[in-house]
Amino acid sequence: MIEKHKTRIGNIIVGDDNDVIVQSMTNTDTGNINASVEQIVELAGAGCQIVRLTCKNIKDAQSLKEIKKSLSEKGIGIPLAADIHFMPKIAEHAALYADKIRINPGNYIDKRKSKSSFSDDEIQSQKNNVKQSLTSLAEICKRNSTSIRIGVNHGSLSERMMFAYGNTAKGMLESALEFIEIFRELNFHDLVISLKASHVPIMIEANRLMYNEFRNRGFVYPIHLGITEAGSGMEARVKSAAGIGSLLAENIGDTIRVSLTEDPVEEIPFAKKLTARYAKRKILPMPHSTENLTDDLELVLNYNNLNEEDLLISTSVDFARLCNIKAYKRLKIFHNGKEQGELADIILQALGIKYSKAEFIACPSCGRTQFDIIEELKKVKEKTSHLKGLKIAVMGCIVNGLGEMAGADFGYVGAGKGKVDIYKQKLLIAKNIDAEDAVDELVKLIGQSGQIQEKEN
Ligand code: SF4
Structure with missing residues (x-):
């Protein structure tokens, strides 16, 4: 007998046989109440059913209360999710106002110390810290009917998990399972789980592993599907359709987000199309070939x-x-x-089978982005798309660590208001460049690296 958990997020229930829900995220500064409300109104109008906002500090967490109030005055009751990295205290604050909190097991408690090995005592001590912190969060969430998404990213697994399992789909799963088992011990079940990656095959593998592991363990929690840093245009839509659509067709997934480095409203019609075609709550027949x-x-x-x-x-x-x-x-x-x-x-x-032009990974941006990433990505693509084999990451910020750049040859990363840092693999090679000069600088540095010739052969 399998325990099938459904999770309430505000006025929506996800999981089991309920409809697959489409969600997105604002890219406004969460502290800017008017701009955030305006974008949420647009998203809700387009058919978005849950909206996530980044909370980078306590002020952002408190802004959720104002945003909710303003939306409610407009008759909009869309559930709000708070996106938290690093700071348990912010999660505890946001849990008072948000309908759902997203925490990332890779950075919620475990801090990056550039460690590659851990003693048994160190592992046990970190596990104890995780348990203590989740206990406190679960109590607040229970009192406020706030659900929790355990949102694992392939690019930001904790060093402890990488030590035990490598940077693998299995590592992603184990990272989520550790948090799930703690919440289960606490009798907290209002969970949603996501295992996201920018590499489509890893994302598919991780979610299939999770789906099977849930059944082995005798429980099921709602699954949120998404490809991280998918970028923009046709490439991003192909990645999202391949990853999200193929899993929905296997009846895996209860809520989805198509992440695009475009206006977030553009995500919704595409996501709706995927759910309309593939979220049938049964395994669809294999295509003819x-x-x-x-x-x-x-x-x-x-x-x-x-x-x-x-x-x-x-x-x-x-x-x-x-x-x-x-x-x-x-x-x-x-x-x-x-x-x-x-x-x-x-x-x-x-699908990582054959590379015929430059590969771009780019985050969809959020309230942490301080430069016009949509325009910058366009410029980077225009100037470097022909460089076959080169992988370039365009990221709004460095919050998820260099791992998010997923093995990119070059990283183009927001570093402050209108400023960009450029990385060559994990090495910072140009700091605080004005955004208007940064694409030319990137092209120059790629040229100097000799990587173009090497890759074009
Ligand atoms: S990498 Fe992009 S989406 Fe992620 S937190 Fe930074 S700005 Fe936001």
Whole structure:
């Protein structure tokens, strides 16, 4: 007998047979009440059902109360989630006003000390600290009917978890399970769990592992799906469709966020399309495909009469699902008999199979971003897309650590108001550059590194 938990988030219930819920996040300064309310009104109008806001300090946490009040005066009761990194005290504060708190096990208690090994005593002491802090948070959440998302990111696992499991899907799962088991001991079940990654295959693997592990342990909690740092445009939509859509088609996932480095309102119609097509609360039949008989690792997919976005979604989801059965190396897509080479290349790249141009990871931005990341990403893409094999991370801030940049060759990271730091892998090589000069500086540094020639060969 499996315990199936549903979780109330404000006026919404997620989990079990309930509809899959679409959510997003503001990119305003949470302390700017008017701007945040205005964006939430827009998001709710577009069909967003839960909105998350970053809380980087106590003032942000307190702003949630004002934001909620202002929304309620406008007749908008959308649940608000508070996004917390590093600071248990802020989580405890935000839990008084938010409907849900998101905490990241990778940085909630365990601090980064650049340690690569841990003694048994050190591990036990950190576990005790985690338990103590979660006990306090659970009590506050119980009193205030606030739910908790245990939001694990592949790019910010704690050093303790990396030591035990490596930077792997298993490490992500174990990171979540440690927190889940503590909350279960505390008889706190209003949980949602997410295992997110920017690399689509890792995200899919982690969520499948979790789905199976839940059943082995005899419980199920609602799952939130998302690809982190997916970036913008077609590439981001392909990654999100492949990761989120393929899992929904297997009946994994109870709430989703499509993260785009665009206006957050743009996320909603795409997310709605994924839920409408794949969140049927049953395992959907496998797509039809043709294998090329001359090469058993080439897959051929044929479609007819779809618009551009539906074709992108169908091909991305179908290929991701079929890759779970066989390790395809090549893909051909035909639409109304015409070959779609660019789309096939983007899908192969999104699934880490073949890289045919520069790879971008970019965070969707939030209240911590202090430069115009949407514009900056556009500029970076324009100037570097042709650099095949190069991986560039464009991030609003460094809060989740360098790990979030997921093995990027270069990192372009917000460093303060209108300022950017540039990293070469994990090394800071240019500090506090004015945002208007930073793309040129990046291009110059890439050129100086000799990496272009090396990668283009
Ligand atoms: S990396 Fe981006 S989304 Fe994440 S906290 Fe920083 S600005 Fe916000």
